[in-house]
Amino acid sequence: MDSFLKSGKLGTSIGDKTSQLNNEGVKKKKSVPWVEKYRPRTVSDIVEQTEAVHVLEQCIAGADLPNLLFYGPPGTGKTSTILAAARQLFGDMYRDRILELNASDERGIQVIRDKVKTFAQLTASAVRHDGKSCPPFKVIILDEADSLTNAAQAALRRTMEKESKTTRFCLICNYVSRIIEPLTSRCTKFQFKPLDESKILERLKLICQEEKLQVNDEVLNVLVKTSGGDMRRATTCLQSCSVLKGKDATVSMHDVYEITGVVPDQWVTDYISVCKENIYSKLEEFIESFILEAYTAAQFLKQVNEVIVNTDEFTDKRKAVIGEKLGTVSYRLQDGGSEYIQLLDLGCAIMIEYSKKT
Amino acid sequence: MSLWVDKYRPKDLSKLDYHKDQAENLKKLTQRGDFPHLLVYGPSGAGKKTRIMCILKDLYGPGVERLRMEQLNFTTPSKKKLEIMTVSSNYHIEINPSDVGIYDRVVVMDLIKNVAQTQQLDVNGQREFKVIVLTDVDDLSKDAQHALRRTMEKYIANCRLILSANSTSRLTPAIRSRCLGIRVSAPTITEIVTILQGVCKREGLNLPTELAQRIAEKSNRNLRRAILMCEACKVEQYPFSANQNIAEPDWLLFIRAIARKISQEQSINTLASVRGDLYELIIHGIPNTIIFQTLVSELVKNCDITLKATIISQAALFEHRLQHGNKAIFHLEAFVAKYMYLYKKFLEDTIGDAF
Numbered sequence: 244m245d246s247f248l249k250s251g252k253l254g255t256s257i258g259d260k261t262s263q264l265n266n267e268g269v270k271k272k273k274s275v276p277w278v279e280k281y282r283p284r285t286v287s288d289i290v291e292q293t294e295a296v297h298v299l300e301q302c303i304a305g306a307d308l309p310n311l312l313f314y315g316p317p318g319t320g321k322t323s324t325i326l327a328a329a330r331q332l333f334g335d336m337y338r339d340r341i342l343e344l345n346a347s348d349e350r351g352i353q354v355i356r357d358k359v360k361t362f363a364q365l366t367a368s369a370v371r372h373d374g375k376s377c378p379p380f381k382v383i384i385l386d387e388a389d390s391l392t393n394a395a396q397a398a399l400r401r402t403m404e405k406e407s408k409t410t411r412f413c414l415i416c417n418y419v420s421r422i423i424e425p426l427t428s429r430c431t432k433f434q435f436k437p438l439d440e441s442k443i444l445e446r447l448k449l450i451c452q453e454e455k456l457q458v459n460d461e462v463l464n465v466l467v468k469t470s471g472g473d474m475r476r477a478t479t480c481l482q483s484c485s486v487l488k489g490k491d492a493t494v495s496m497h498d499v500y501e502i503t504g505v506v507p508d509q510w511v512t513d514y515i516s517v518c519k520e521n522i523y524s525k526l527e528e529f530i531e532s533f534i535l536e537a538y539t540a541a542q543f544l545k546q547v548n549e550v551i552v553n554t555d556e557f558t559d560k561r562k563a564v565i566g567e568k569l570g571t572v573s574y575r576l577q578d579g580g581s582e583y584i585q586l587l588d589l590g591c592a593i594m595i596e597y598s599k600k601t
Numbered sequence: 602m603s604l605w606v607d608k609y610r611p612k613d614l615s616k617l618d619y620h621k622d623q624a625e626n627l628k629k630l631t632q633r634g635d636f637p638h639l640l641v642y643g644p645s646g647a648g649k650k651t652r653i654m655c656i657l658k659d660l661y662g663p664g665v666e667r668l669r670m671e672q673l674n675f676t677t678p679s680k681k682k683l684e685i686m687t688v689s690s691n692y693h694i695e696i697n698p699s700d701v702g703i704y705d706r707v708v709v710m711d712l713i714k715n716v717a718q719t720q721q722l723d724v725n726g727q728r729e730f731k732v733i734v735l736t737d738v739d740d741l742s743k744d745a746q747h748a749l750r751r752t753m754e755k756y757i758a759n760c761r762l763i764l765s766a767n768s769t770s771r772l773t774p775a776i777r778s779r780c781l782g783i784r785v786s787a788p789t790i791t792e793i794v795t796i797l798q799g800v801c802k803r804e805g806l807n808l809p810t811e812l813a814q815r816i817a818e819k820s821n822r823n824l825r826r827a828i829l830m831c832e833a834c835k836v837e838q839y840p841f842s843a844n845q846n847i848a849e850p851d852w853l854l855f856i857r858a859i860a861r862k863i864s865q866e867q868s869i870n871t872l873a874s875v876r877g878d879l880y881e882l883i884i885h886g887i888p889n890t891i892i893f894q895t896l897v898s899e900l901v902k903n904c905d906i907t908l909k910a911t912i913i914s915q916a917a918l919f920e921h922r923l924q925h926g927n928k929a930i931f932h933l934e935a936f937v938a939k940y941m942y943l944y945k946k947f948l949e950d951t952i953g954d955a956f
């Protein structure tokens with residue numbers, strides 16, 4: 244049986260966040276995903292987000308925390324910030340003092356009632372194992388809090404009030420509008436903004452150096468551009484490049500386009516020039532072959548939008564008409580609409596705007 | 602006797618006929634320790650399943666080819682009993698979560714937790730993880746997708762997911778960004794011709810290039826369909842002739858007939874009879890999206906450009922609604938009715954112009 248003979252434990256897993264936090268597992272040498280490996284360890288390592296960093300540094304100095312609400316797009320450092328702050332506040336007691344709940348797999352009112360309450364009611368002493376002092380409270384982190392049901396949020400509000408002496412809460416979400424007002428008003432709010440391109444580039448370069456990865460600037464620039472200010476996405480894509488190509492091979496432009504899902508520009512220009520020709524059957528044919536290539540339609544629309552916005556072939560008014568259709572089509576696509584029909588619809592709209600011109 | 606599609610399915614990454622660069626990358630990937638979750642996406646018949654099986658074989662050896670079918674049972678929190686068919690080996694398990702409709706979340710979560718908790722029995726096995734293959738993840742509910750994002754991170758030590766989808770549009774960005782995407786585009790006509798000729802050669806048959814070319818074009822670059830068509834041609838007539846009839850799928854002919862019926866007469870009677878036909882298609886499990894797309898592309902054929910644009914924008918509206926309602930027939934029929942109205946008006950206007 245050659246499956247048996249192929250030697251070596253290759254399958255060291257990509258370590259997971261939970262085992263880092265709960266520290267249950269046996270210590271194995273794990274290959275950690277780079278997002279975890281390069282997560283900032285202290286609050287001052289956080290790039291940008293100056294307001295939050297500034298306030299938290301003062302809190303750490305004063306050994307106390309308010310209830311917090313972090314909101315903003317993915318990969319901007321929300322989770323990292325609170326984890327780093329907790330680590331600095333509690334030192335080696337850090338693992339016993341935080342409860343990290345991800346709303347996505349354990350949500351609903353029952354979780355709030357059971358897990359959160361029990362944890363909140365544990366007492367936290369003011370000394371560490373080694374005798375040093377330590378803030379006498381615990382932190383409950385509710386990540387992805389926007390997917391908590393309203394009932395669960397209401398239940399949380401009561402717990403938050405009752406346990407305010409011994410527990411601080413940190414709510415993290417993408418959309419602050421999904422959190423009920425009584426909760427937001429009990430928290431200090433911080434908005435996390437998409438990271439600056441130069442900052443992302445800097446960090447990617449650092450990672451390349453640490454991992455001894457050969458990547459040229461052109462490739463890095465694509466990674467930065469496609470990340471849209473999301474550091475997690477940039478880091479993951481960089482790691483994917485290295486995983487797919489192996490350590491020593493150099494990453495080519497082709498690879499990076501494939502991994503980030505960027506549609507080759509030729510497809511975008513062809514789509515628009517096919518519309519310009521005003522021949523329906525050509526548009527139909529184009530879309531059929533586009534779909535057979537399996538490119539991501541959402542990404543395609545993004546690129547088409549870019550071109551439409553910057554072209555000088557249309558007046559602003561015409562651009563607005565196309566833009567509106569683009570918005571509708573993009574929403575419908577994400578909502579389950581057929582790529583074939585939706586891309587045809589957009590194509591027809593562009594066609595009409597072109598034919599009006601003459 | 603197995604069908605040619607199964608009989609000649611390549612079993613090794615190195616034997617794949619096209620996208621060879623990608624196969625090489627995949628080979629490197631399986632040799633490394635940090636095998637990530639994968640999202641394999643591409644149109645149907647492009648070879649996703651074949652690639653996934655090759656990856657598994659590369660990971661675990663020929664043991665993954667000893668497959669068994671098994672029915673698993675799950676219970677929802679509301680005590681509803683669910684059954685789902687699975688195909689598995691000692692190393693992997695494959696399910697299609699959409700088989701249980703809106704309960705996909707429960708099944709996916711339970712399955713992952715179960716697999717993650719049972720460590721690989723064979724301690725000498727070369728991998729510390731098992732693989733769960735989820736097919737047709739385009740159809741996963743949003744609820745299931747939300748639940749997956751955390752679960753994927755949490756249980757990654759003991760299990761990896763390989764997701765397979767026709768397109769990435771319906772997947773949330775959170776799921777996409779947690780997987781390494783493997784894009785499997787449809788093979789080109791030339792590639793299909795070569796493959797058809799290879800298959801026939803191994804069957805000891807002589808396939809004229811013209812016929813191979815015609816089949817490839819009719820297949821819409823769907824390799825599975827092309828091979829099925831080719832086998833059907835063989836059953837119908839051998840020795841082959843270059844211009845022999847190529848049987849097209851029944852449902853395609855059926856939808857074309859519906860379209861003809863609609864453009865011949867726009868009336869309540871036609872609408873009623875079309876309803877029956879559409880039901881027939883739905884009952885036979887033809888996916889709604891396929892019905893809609895084929896119907897639209899047939900129906901716009903005899904319209905002028907302005908009308909085409911109007912009809913497409915109506916189709917886009919109704920097809921999107923169809924994804925939300927739970928009675929597809931309503932939306933299909935609404936579209937047909939709208940089309941009849943627009944088309945009739947168009948005919949009247951053009952006839953009016955002629956006088």
Ligand SMILES: Nc1ncnc2c1ncn2[C@@H]1O[C@H](COP(=O)(O)OP(=O)(O)O)[C@@H](O)[C@H]1O
Binds near residue numbers: 283319
């Ligand atoms: N402001 C930032 N400074 C430094 N690294 C960051 C920043 N934002 C995100 N990252 C990096 O991106 C990854 C994801 O960040 P995370 O805090 O989990 O984002 P989220 O805002 O989605 O919670 C982390 O590994 C971290 O290294």
Ligand SMILES: [Mg+2]
Binds near residue numbers: 415
């Ligand atoms: Mg986070």
